Amino acid sequence: MRLFEAIVDANQRASKGDASAGVHVSEYAGSLPVVVLTCIDPRLNSLLPGVLGVPTEQFIWLRNAGNIITSSLSSTTRSLALACAVEGGREIAIIGHTDCKVCHTSVGEIVDRFRALGVQRERLPDNLVEYFGLFASERQNVIKAVDLVRNSPLIGAKIPVHGLLLDTVTGKLECLVNGYQTLSAPLSASPAAHVNVNGPSLTKVAQVSSTEGEEVSSAAPNPTTAPPSPPPLLPRRAIRQRAPWER
């Protein structure tokens, strides 16, 4: 197993009560530091570092609202590229999370909230869904982001780009895109098998050590809490369909 496979595997074992589940991060020196893009949700501040277990000095953390990638040359893609070129990142993981406010806030609500802040509708871009990158599914949002980054001319072909989803209640990690499998075959040209299109059946979760090389007797944050059943993921092809506002 490689680093993120080991992280997800250990998280899954920990969620099942395996107190010895953990990852010897020191065995994956070639994968460090890692570059992780997440949302800005404050719940992730303390949750995510512990769930991944990557030593803090090897953890390059990018954050934007909704962990959204709007294009292969967007500002966030630029940051991911610099994280690899300047900060030395070896692998990229885009990690969405359940109960994302950016996902669950409607355009009407956003307009109302901006108005409450003194920003009238006419000051906002015409197409709010497109501009703010609003999305209806946390899973699809991650998969789309991985696709754009994987195919970006700024990201080296040898940099794995993973997609995961973090359950903010249970701490479980779900693997949506295994970036090791798309190294030589860009996601947009690869078969759907690279993506976890079956939802829960391929779900893997992990809990890893928080200190390099140290095996930790750990558990997911709330291992006794049954996770909500994730809805079936839409078929891969649906992701490439243009949304109504794009037509």
Next chain:
Amino acid sequence: MRLFEAIVDANQRASKGDASAGVHVSEYAGSLPVVVLTCIDPRLNSLLPGVLGVPTEQFIWLRNAGNIITSSLSSTTRSLALACAVEGGREIAIIGHTDCKVCHTSVGEIVDRFRALGVQRERLPDNLVEYFGLFASERQNVIKAVDLVRNSPLIGAKIPVHGLLLDTVTGKLECLVNGYQTLSAPLSASPAAHVNVNGPSLTKVAQVSSTEGEEVSSAAPNPTTAPPSPPPLLPRRAIRQRAPWER
């Protein structure tokens, strides 16, 4: 004093050895949660939350490479706007840091590093300085970013936008732009007095409590380490001059 003034003041007192320096964050409920944009440098992972002392659940953290804002409608400005509208952020602080790799890496070095990752020069945008938002001064980069955000149509006029610089060695905070003073007068139209144009003479640093409402006997991370003397800040007008690559 308001929240960020109190944070900087307490940081300064702590750096001078005042063991009682701290901030009663609970007194500033109207300023919480705060939205903070920083660089992705891993040194900030543990340093920044402690230096600010804002409770983790009130700390909305955005991060990109170099804490760069490229325009008033850029992807990162979009995230800042959503952080206020969707996540409820009340104040914005853009916090640069000393010894920033994005600042201290030359265009030639970036090209070399991308090439080492398999990304040839021809795959990168023509104007690398402009595209990657490279900058020569951490201070000017923060002030420019504050200016763009303060004047963004997406940011409500009542949201203070502060600019600070964090010394990654000493933990000292320097106030570059007091966002409370530019609430009704956008920075680009305000006098230079709003900006710390005198460098060290107006420097303020703080250390705050890490728990809401709790006074902490704290000190800057390395209070005995003398901070490097910051270079004089360029006059405000210089910031508005177009860089050579923009001409």
